[in-house]
Amino acid sequence: MxxxxxxxxxxxxxxxxxxxxxxxxxxxxxxxxxxxxxxxxxxxxxxxxxxxxxxxxxxxxxxxxxxxxxxxxxxxxxxxxxxxxxxxxxxxxxxxxxxxxxxxxxxxxxxxxxxxxxxxxxxxxxxxxxxxxxxxxxxxxxxxxxxxxxxxxxxxxxxxxxxxxxxxxxxxxxxxxxxxxLLPSYDREVTVRIMLGLYDHKLTEEGLANLTESEWTLTPVADRMGLRFDGPGAPWKTEEQPFGAGQDPSNITDAGYAVGSIQIPGGTQPIVLHCDAVSGGGYAQAGTVISADMDLFARMAPGTKVRFQPVTMEEALAARAERRARLDRVWS
Incomplete structure (x- = not known):
């Protein structure tokens, strides 16, 4: 060298x-x-x-x-x-x-x-x-x-x-x-902050509690498009589906997906959409990972335990500012 x-x-x-x-x-x-x-x-x-x-x-x-x-x-x-x-x-x-x-x-x-x-x-x-x-x-x-x-x-x-x-x-x-x-950490237990919506109201009381209070495990089904988690499931309410939606309660008439959207097809395994994911489709989004925490998914290996913690818009913006300040220390 x-x-x-x-x-x-x-x-x-x-x-x-x-x-x-x-x-x-x-x-x-x-x-x-x-x-x-x-x-x-x-x-x-x-x-x-x-x-x-x-x-x-x-x-x-x-x-x-x-x-x-x-x-x-x-x-x-x-x-x-x-x-x-x-x-x-x-x-x-x-x-x-x-x-x-x-x-x-x-x-x-x-x-x-x-x-x-x-x-x-x-x-x-x-x-x-x-x-x-x-x-x-x-x-x-x-x-x-x-x-x-x-x-x-x-x-x-x-x-x-x-x-x-x-x-x-x-x-x-x-x-x-x-x-x-200033280096990232690679923990086996991670808290990921999310903002609920647009369709969290379609989850049952049990489904919402499971999503936000239970522990989920990252499966090997994970790539740049999305990451699938295994856990207790998060059931959706059984109700008449709108015209144009599928038959499963997790289906909706097509909508746009934010990067970090959390889908739960069939109410079983949450999928977090990442940077190469499609921009829209027919699955309800129970929540969205805040931008400050999107990097965490590249720091997870299969088997990592995750909890999804709801935060407010103000808390999400504060987290983004904190991340920016941390990066500014590297680039100063």
């Missing part, structure tokens, strides 16, 4: 030797097209992605790699700087352990690989200059179902050569690592 300053080439690339389970290019997301059915996408843990970019001297807007469970193995063809944040795991450069959540300088030909995750499901690899794939509708994020954005609209594959942009002059003081108190 290089330990001294080096001169940058005009461009460089990552050569993918092993792609990992589902490694995609992501950024802050694709906004303004949700009403057309195109989700915002972007990194599932925006906080972890942001601190990775901060470590390598990027802006918060640069694209990086999002990795799921099993990380990739790649080489770099020129000197560069990377940072690995998110789910805790072993980072290896030429087979030797290196610290996560730190700025790592690489030499041309260095090989980067990863051990097994020790918690959570997503981790992020930022490279100085950002992943330099074309923007699609204002974002470099990969939307695999739509086959758009990212690297050819798909997860990385063995043999891919992923272009990296030229690093920009660093406008902020260089940092070598992220203080422990």
């Amino acid at each position: 290089a330990t001294t300053a080096h001169s940058w080439r005009l461009s460089m690339a990552l050569e993918i030797l092993v792609p990992g389970l589902a490694t995609t290019v992501q950024d802050r997301g694709r906004f303004g097209y949700y009403r057309f059915g195109i989700p915002q996408g972007g990194a599932m843990d925006q906080y972890a992605a942001s601190i990775a970019n901060r470590l390598v001297g990027n802006t918060a807007d640069e694209a990086l790699l999002e990795c799921t469970y099993l990380g990739p193995k790649f080489t770099v063809d020129a000197p560069t700087v990377i940072a690995v944040t998110g789910a805790p795991l072993e980072v290896l450069v030429n087979g030797k352990p290196q610290p996560a959540n730190s700025r790592l300088e690489l030499s041309a030909g260095d090989e980067v690989s990863f051990g097994m995750l020790k918690g959570g499901s997503k981790f992020f690899i930022a490279v100085a200059g950002g992943i330099d794939v074309p923007e699609v509708l204002g974002s470099r994020s990969t939307y695999p179902i739509g086959k758009m954005g990212g690297f050819e609209g798909r997860s990385l594959q063995t043999g891919d050569v992923v272009p990296v942009g030229r690093p920009l002059p660093e406008k902020l003081p260089r940092i070598e690592s992220i203080p422990e108190e």
Whole structure:
């Protein structure tokens, strides 16, 4: 590994030797097209992605790699700087352990690989200059179902050569690592704050109590579109369905879905819609996860115990401001 300053080439690339389970290019997301059915996408843990970019001297807007469970193995063809944040795991450069959540300088030909995750499901690899794939509708994020954005609209594959942009002059003081108190946590028991509605009134008294007072377990059925939880169930009231709705009490005439919407098909297993979810459909939304807590789902592994805690709009806005202030400390 290089330990001294080096001169940058005009461009460089990552050569993918092993792609990992589902490694995609992501950024802050694709906004303004949700009403057309195109989700915002972007990194599932925006906080972890942001601190990775901060470590390598990027802006918060640069694209990086999002990795799921099993990380990739790649080489770099020129000197560069990377940072690995998110789910805790072993980072290896030429087979030797290196610290996560730190700025790592690489030499041309260095090989980067990863051990097994020790918690959570997503981790992020930022490279100085950002992943330099074309923007699609204002974002470099990969939307695999739509086959758009990212690297050819798909997860990385063995043999891919992923272009990296030229690093920009660093406008902020260089940092070598992220203080422990500013790192995300990866707990096995998590409280997720939600705002009830639009259709919580259609739940039975037992259903509402179960949703907001019982413990739920994340199942392995979880991806960028949504995460399914197992628990006591949350029954819906039995009533005459409106024209155009399905026969199940959880069905409604089609409505738009907010990111973070909580559906409970059949009144059994809640599904939390995430960044690649569809924008509308025919299931009632019992509640919506507040924006400040959406990153938590990338920090969960199957088996994580979750409680959904209702909060007010004022509490949700305060949580968003607190998260912003925490991130500002990293970028100051």
